[in-house]
Amino acid sequence: MILGGGECGRLFRNFEWSSTSLGPYESWPSELRTLTSVMLGSLQPMLIVWGPDQITLYNEGYAQMCGNRHPAAFGHPFRDLWFDIWDQVDPIITAAYAGQGTSMDDIQFTMYRKGYPEETHFSFSYTPVRDPWGTVLGMFCACSEITAEVLMRREQQTIRERFMQVFELSQGGIAMLSGRNHVFDYANEQYYAMIGNRDIIGKPVADAVSEVVRQGYIDILDGVYRTGEPYVAKNVEIELNRGPDGEKQNRVIDLAYQPMRDPDGRIGGILVQALDVTEMRADEQHRELLSHELGHRLKNQLAMVQAIASQTLRSAPDMQTARRTLSDRIGVLSYAHDAIIKGGNGSSRVGDLVAQMISLHDDPNAPRISTSGPNLKIGSRSSLSLSLILHELATNALKHGALSVPEGRVNLTWGVMGPHQDRFDLVWRESGGPPVISPVSESSGTRLIKAGLAGTADCKVEFTYAPEGFNLIISAELAGFQQEH
């Protein structure tokens, strides 16, 4: 009798074999006895299926795979054990009985050997067992547990998939090159977008993206492959035939070549990371330019305010007048500034500036200032000057000129003039006022008016103290008048 074998050994020894087609143990062929002894002595899960009735014997290791079908299944036909998956088991057991061995790499079982359901994996081989004359007597099966390997493989697979996801979702272009000819193994969407969606997998860089050869990139890749030193460069200007019809375009990229080592430590390929920063760099430059321009504009405006303050204080009869005049003038600049912000792009509209002056100095219920002219664009520097000039003209008219009496009127007109339509002319004509007298001394307002329109190359300001009314003509070149900054 066979010794050992734990619970299955006891089961085997106590089993009433004579009640089965195998007959009493003593009548068993030597093949079955030997295999049973081997099986019960082995720590590896093993199974024997014997005779035409496919009577099943197994050891402790295999019993765990049977779950709650053990111990009932022991000594009974194989089909009773695996009735629920018989359609899968039947072909291979039938093949074994026909003399055909089968091996299966990975069969999954849920086992309860640790007190809770556990996913396990086994590899099997079904081996036919023959008598010396070649007749198949039964089947012997040895199993190996591969749960750990399967789970590790799955883990690696998960990690690889996760990396691939990271690569795919990366904002930058990623490609993997293999071998000394730098053959494309992989490229993500961004990389394809960067090079213009060309077919590159399986091709060397020098063929797939041939325009980089003369730009020296193959030499750099060769260097990384040879030395194992990574290559990193920012703001690289590169020419890529990425247009819709393969035409070349210049891009700016941040580039990194990272050597990738094979398991044996040798360099087997290169990881390419390329971030297209063309738009980003252009935006940065634009922002820099803008802040530079803003700083410049601010300093010019401060210089202008300084000049206005200085001129106001210089000629004011007393402190109170100076304070009021100065605060009015700075208020006008502030309104003009609002109009520039509203206009965007460092410009406003003549109509807006005129409307501002009217709202400050005329009564909408009994208007005395009539205006006409196109709503021309006006650059920021000229905007500030024109607002100030209109304000001073209106102030002077209210104080000494036509608007100092109820029946006085002002006619304000402007437009594009000159034989080449390249000048801006503005005419302020007063009528119906008190007798006109040429002032003996120049007021600060008059001086501010005479300073003309800032930003224009040649601005002429002409005062006429005509008997029928004061009038003024400003004429400036249109290009400077409309220049944005």
Added chain:
Amino acid sequence: MAQAQKTRLLVVEDDGLIRLDLVDILVDAGFDVIDAANADEAMVVFQNSQDIAALLTDIDMPGSMNGLELANRIHGQAPACKIIVISGRYHPDTDLLPSGSRFLTKPLSEAAVARLFADLELRPH
């Protein structure tokens, strides 16, 4: 005692208001000041007036040349003429300025102008 000859300055600035005020400040300080609204105009003024002691010029101005070019031209013609460059935009590269020239930033402070004039030994008479 005979009236001493006033020191003559040439002010070049395209913004009329700022030019007006700078001229006022310098006239009040006792200088004889000629002004121009751009570099081309300044060049004409300079040719017609040989005794200009110093040029004060803005950089960014409309016309065929800017203030830096004007400064270099005048320095080439009259090396003794002192040069002061004024801008709100940037401090120019010293290589672009004639040797010995100075830079002032906008808006100008009267104290800074006075210090610089003292440094350059520019006096009204």
